[in-house]
Amino acid sequence: MQTVCCVCQKTKSQTGWIHRQAGKEGKISHGYCPDCFHRTMELAQGWLLARNNGNQGLALGR
């Protein structure tokens, strides 16, 4: 089973994450490569912070 990063489309191989043409490999599992995992986590934290700030703003506005 191949693991393909759903963000940058890299494929996990024995030597690491590499770009490869989507092919006839059969089963594919979508996931995150380490780079995109970190980036997504940072984005998610940013969204959470922004949302929390928004809630605080609403609460203060009342």
Ligand SMILES: [Zn+2]
């Ligand atoms: Zn990636």
